[in-house]
């Protein structure tokens with residue numbers, strides 16, 4: 001077994017050096033690294049089984065929801081719309097678990113290259 005670090009979430013994982021690649025379910029505990037943003041364009045079913053129904057109405061009016069709408073803060077352009085942990089507006093984007101595809105031999109070569 002060889003230890004490598006996930007290039008996304010930096011968690012150390014053990015892999016078989018004879019495998020060509022692996023998929024790491026990022027689990028660093030930091031939401032910004034463990035999840036990824038996906039633009040809301042329609043119905044979805046994620047790899048973990050969660051589903052969501054998004055109709056044409058939600059797609060057409062995505063981004064129009066703002067908790068400050070009509071208030072003074074809205075008039076003065078204070079935008080406090082909820083955002084994902086990576087800063088995207090939640091009315092356009094949703095979050096899902098990130099799976100990092102890692103090429104094992106490339107990672108091992110990077111770790112053992114004496115010229116770097």
Ligand SMILES: [Zn+2]
Nearest residue numbers: 006009024026
């Ligand atoms: Zn990871």
